[in-house]
């Protein structure tokens with residue numbers, strides 16, 4: 736294994752099988768004290784930091800509505816694909832998700848395009 740592939744391997748964390756994550760619809764994994772929420776929606780997977788950037792409520796207790804993940808705290812609505820909250824003009828960190836075989840993996844490092 737090269738240094739590059741080793742680094743890549745450490746950034747990806749197994750979430751579960753495609754069938755299991757799809758059935759549960761929301762799965763939280765904790766990696767290096769960071770909670771990452773993976774959601775299954777309409778056949779796709781998305782991932783966010785689970786702790787809301789506003790007042791630290793858990794997004795895993797929120798709902799998905801009109802293509803947005805709505806926080807249970809104060810109803811900020813984050814776009815599933817970017818984490819962007821259009822009214823507040825703020826961004827919840829997102830993470831890349833990939834499917835490899837029958838398993839779902841999430842990148843531990845935040846997606847650089849979603850960090851404000």
Ligand code: FES
Nearest residue numbers: 787789790806808
């Ligand atoms: S804690 Fe999430 S919107 Fe306030």
